[in-house]
Amino acid sequence: MELKDIDLNLLVVFNQLLAERKVSKVAENLGLGQPAVSNALARLRRQFDDPLFLRTASGMQPTPFAEQLAESVGYALGMIHGAVNARNAFDPATAQRSFTVGMTDIGEIYFLPQLMQRIGELAPGVAISTVRNTAVNLKDAMEAGQVDLAIGLLPQLKAGFFQRRLFEQDYVVLLRQGHRLARRRPLRVTDFFAAEHVAIVSAGTGHGQVDEILDRHTPQRQVKLQVPHFVAIGHILQSSDLIATVPERLAARMVAPFGLVARPHPVKLPRIAINLFWHAKYHKDPANQWLRTLVFDLHSDYAGQASG
Template identity: 60%
Template sequence: MDLKDIDLNLLVVFQRLITERRVSAAAASLGLTQPAVSNALKRLRLLLDDELFIRTARGMEPTPYAAQLAEPIAYALNAIHSSLNQRSTFDPATSTRKFTISMTDLGEIDLMPRLMDRLATEAPFVTLSTVRNTLDHLADAMEAGQVDVAVGLIPQLKTGFFQRRLFLQRYVCMFRAGHEVDGRKLTAKRFFDADHVVVVSQGTGHARMDEIIESKGTRRALLTVPHFVAVGHILSTTNMLATVPERYALRSAGPFGLKHVPHPLPLPPIGINLFWHAKFHKDPANQWLRNIVFESFVG
């Protein structure tokens, strides 16, 4: 006999009949009608070619074959039930798991100080690593569990992914205190007449801002860099401007003696989201990581 020929519900009825020994009692415990249980028993008799239960004054007595089947069927059903209801657990206080987060260097600057403080108290043995969210194989890496979550504007993560909005990223213009535009209204003309340091970050929300700016005019880009890490240092000692996210400007203005003003061009805000693969939607460890990333960004 092939397993595909067996309806699991028939075995559930069999187990209740073994326990209750009466069709009426088995039906009541299963929430079924007596005819439904009788019909199930009839199907089982045909499939197994045995009477299985004989009516007696004491109730439904199992045949030797039914008695032989009782223990393995009960074991199998209990194993299936346990497996279906078993949930993995995650204890951040004792876990030594290593998580990988995909994000830009802006995300690292904005998130990591607060996130590491959080881990120090809640998950002292958990470790983190970051990778760039411009990886060509990011979707595959997240599906395989090699990358746990991703942060940013990542349009390629669509089918098979969940996402949650973290914040709207607005752009400003940043420069050193005492720059010739300091204290003056920064117009579009003054913006394009100035010298610029430009961050080239393909495949990110910042790249979209650059496209909009270039559609309005041509900047004198004296320097292009692949990340934001050095922008604060560069602006503090030069007469260049930079178009940067407002959150970055707020964090770097004080340490580097910089100022920032609303951007003279109508740049739309960019939605920055948290992404995770549907495969890990109910994974307790992934759920915990998503929660603390969200709370760290919005806090």
């Protein structure tokens, strides 16, 4: 007998008869009439060339051949049911899985401490890995399911992606508390360009446009140090007279630990829109939905609005 010759609905009836042993009860469970169940049993008997179930005083009793089929059919139907309902099965309290999130070092500093604390409370079996948004082909990696979510200023993620706004922020000037400019309120454009700078070169992210704007000014910044990431900025500014242009929420996390101050930026710079991105392919995936809802609830200025 070939699989193409078997009607899956008949096996569902077979499995129900094994459990209930009454045609009337099977009909009730499946929302069928009793004649329909009897007809299904007749078709099964013809296909397998066996009575399968015999009427007795205690109900429909399976034949030895039916009992032989029982375990395999039950297992197969269970596997199919689990597969087609897999997207409804994510339970963070019991889940054992890892998510990969694309973010910059700013994202790791700003988002991860609170996110990991909350995951520890809600989903002890869940682990997080991060990848740099610029270190992988983020579009392809997210489409392939290698990266579950991405967070940041990512103008390259357009067609095929969903996104939700987390917040908007300005750039500020960050410097140590003892810096000669720390007492200047407001910080003037001439003060800014007269100071020595550490510049963060973050090619491939939206932050790169800030360098272009600042370096169009005359005079240009006196850049004494260039670094490829933000993670060391606090240590550098803490022990030098350099100043840096950084996003305000990153500055807020660095001020107290490193003895720094943040000042409104004297140069007009665009506000940064930080979004949460996911691929349309995983829009309905419950695990992805859970993680992005968690990130949104923890870090969005718009938390409380309906989530996608």
